[in-house]
Amino acid sequence: MKPLTCLSLLALLCGAAPQSVRFYVIRQWKYVNFTWPDEDTLKTATAKGMYIPENNVIAGVKYFEDHFYITLPRMKGGVPATLTRIKAGPAHDASPNLEPFPSWAMNSVEDCNNLQNVQNVEIDARGQIWIIDGGRTETLMTPVVKCAPKLLIYDIKAERVTTVHNFPEEVASKNGSFLYDIVVDHTDGGYAYITDNSARDPGIIVYSVKENRSWKIRNAKTMMADPSATQFAVNGITISAPINIAGIALGPEIRTSNDRVVVNEDREVYFCPLSSQHLYSVNTTVLRDKNRARAAPDYDNSIKDIGLKPSQTVGMVMDNQGILYYGLLGNSAVGRWDSRTPFSSGQRLIARDLKYLEWPNSFTFDPTGNLTVLTNSLAKFIFGKMNLDEYNFRLITSYVGGKSYLYDDNFNYDLHGGHSSPRELTSPEPLPRPHPEPQPRPEPTSDGHHDHDTTSERTGDDSVKITQSSGCVLLTSLVTLILSIFVVLA
Numbered sequence: 001m002k003p004l005t006c007l008s009l010l011a012l013l014c015g016a017a018p019q020s021v022r023f024y025v026i027r028q029w030k031y032v033n034f035t036w037p038d039e040d041t042l043k044t045a046t047a048k049g050m051y052i053p054e055n056n057v058i059a060g061v062k063y064f065e066d067h068f069y070i071t072l073p074r075m076k077g078g079v080p081a082t083l084t085r086i087k088a089g090p091a092h093d094a095s096p097n098l099e100p101f102p103s104w105a106m107n108s109v110e111d112c113n114n115l116q117n118v119q120n121v122e123i124d125a126r127g128q129i130w131i132i133d134g135g136r137t138e139t140l141m142t143p144v145v146k147c148a149p150k151l152l153i154y155d156i157k158a159e160r161v162t163t164v165h166n167f168p169e170e171v172a173s174k175n176g177s178f179l180y181d182i183v184v185d186h187t188d189g190g191y192a193y194i195t196d197n198s199a200r201d202p203g204i205i206v207y208s209v210k211e212n213r214s215w216k217i218r219n220a221k222t223m224m225a226d227p228s229a230t231q232f233a234v235n236g237i238t239i240s241a242p243i244n245i246a247g248i249a250l251g252p253e254i255r256t257s258n259d260r261v262v263v264n265e266d267r268e269v270y271f272c273p274l275s276s277q278h279l280y281s282v283n284t285t286v287l288r289d290k291n292r293a294r295a296a297p298d299y300d301n302s303i304k305d306i307g308l309k310p311s312q313t314v315g316m317v318m319d320n321q322g323i324l325y326y327g328l329l330g331n332s333a334v335g336r337w338d339s340r341t342p343f344s345s346g347q348r349l350i351a352r353d354l355k356y357l358e359w360p361n362s363f364t365f366d367p368t369g370n371l372t373v374l375t376n377s378l379a380k381f382i383f384g385k386m387n388l389d390e391y392n393f394r395l396i397t398s399y400v401g402g403k404s405y406l407y408d409d410n411f412n413y414d415l416h417g418g419h420s421s422p423r424e425l426t427s428p429e430p431l432p433r434p435h436p437e438p439q440p441r442p443e444p445t446s447d448g449h450h451d452h453d454t455t456s457e458r459t460g461d462d463s464v465k466i467t468q469s470s471g472c473v474l475l476t477s478l479v480t481l482i483l484s485i486f487v488v489l490a
């Protein structure tokens, strides 16, 4: 893309009135460890190479009833569990060990009925966790191709698997597919929309619970990498690869404020390839039409190009008011867009920090209006540059006053302008006090990596606060962006 376009995009973000959103670090890990049943199991796992700390990376996060469910894709060997959870809320230990979920047994790769490789999950309001399991493991090394990709629905309260669907080869191939992210739509017995990040056959996979069937929507123009956006830099590491569709978000149902009638049968699904600055959308009516999908149609006219973002994105989420939050990888930032405003002028940068927002990979809401972002320094992980003496993974939280798109039952939204202007709905709520706990342990001072970041500061009670968060981008980010433009042009 042209440098001018990039700069004018940033200028737009800059022109906005400051919208201060503060994020607090609530958990952080240098590397992850697990709640081992006993010392012997840990010793055996370590000896047999079944637990190699530096090969474990956390990737997805979803909140449900006082827990964060955290995924660990098996990209390399030595990842003992691919789905885990930790307690949410204040904690004395800011780097807790992860508890395999639902059990150690279900995380064993021995049996294809177990979880093999989970990149992301979604948890609906009834406490069903929808788990996408790519099947293939050690995807960054010599992949182990043993199990088919599947969707597994597990009832957290009843503690049992309620649905298993092995994707047929023509929807998600065993050797070529890469189930990346999932959103869930409760319509008509339940649907899942899943991005397949496959290099060969990317698309959006649709699964109907009622029919127990799946199909795939393909569109090269909007679901494959944009050749002009395959290169960008994150904290000095250059990513240069065409990466297809990955991030996905589902818009809310729209109801009138007086009679609460659903006015849109067709909710909007937002998505983008990682290697792209475009955001696209398609409505669920189009996605749910399986006959159309089977006829190998042309979706060019059904998919909307919403516009350009300042950088590449992988994680995104929409709240039940239609506000999209999304990571901006090349800017180490989080963007926000109220979907009732034009994309070109309505995007806002709500937080940016080279250190604390290094690779925002996944987003979740809790029911009290907090947005939690998982950052995982993925570029470092992939290029083997992770330093286990530094914090590599973080959960950072901010009160934004939104709720997940899944909780749309008491949502009303006056299509025709009503009494509440979008402005009122989107302006940040008063900031909460920082968490009194947990207290992240101070970074070691003797390791030479004490890279104090001028944009972050420690508050009196030692919780970390990210203050560089107004609508205006500071000079440093312009420099970063200009540098990355040069990389792209080079």
Ligand SMILES: *[C@@H]1O[C@H](CO)[C@@H](O)[C@H](O)[C@H]1NC(C)=O
Pocket: 033, 034, 036, 042, 053, 097
């Ligand atoms: C992992 O946790 C266990 C149990 O708390 C502990 O004994 C072990 O030393 C830890 N391993 C690493 C590599 O930190």
Ligand SMILES: *[C@@H]1O[C@H](CO)[C@@H](O)[C@H](O)[C@H]1NC(C)=O
Pocket: 088, 089, 366, 367, 368, 370, 397, 398, 399, 432, 433, 434, 435
């Ligand atoms: C949301 O954040 C506030 C303060 O930032 C905290 O007090 C509250 O416990 C959080 N809610 C949940 C469900 O963790």
Ligand SMILES: *[C@@H]1O[C@H](CO)[C@@H](O)[C@H](O)[C@H]1NC(C)=O
Pocket: 164, 165, 166, 167, 168, 212, 213
């Ligand atoms: C649903 O479909 C999958 C794949 O076709 C199959 O493996 C599974 O047994 C089916 N489940 C039920 C309940 O019919």
Ligand SMILES: *[C@@H]1O[C@H](CO)[C@@H](O)[C@H](O)[C@H]1NC(C)=O
Pocket: 145, 175
């Ligand atoms: C999977 O696909 C790759 C790339 O096309 C190929 O090299 C490899 O042999 C395949 N593996 C299996 C088990 O089919």
Ligand SMILES: *[C@@H]1O[C@H](CO)[C@@H](O)[C@H](O)[C@H]1NC(C)=O
Pocket: 265, 266, 283, 285, 286, 301, 302, 303
């Ligand atoms: C969904 O999108 C298609 C293509 O843009 C459009 O023709 C259709 O009317 C939309 N569906 C509904 C229910 O509005």
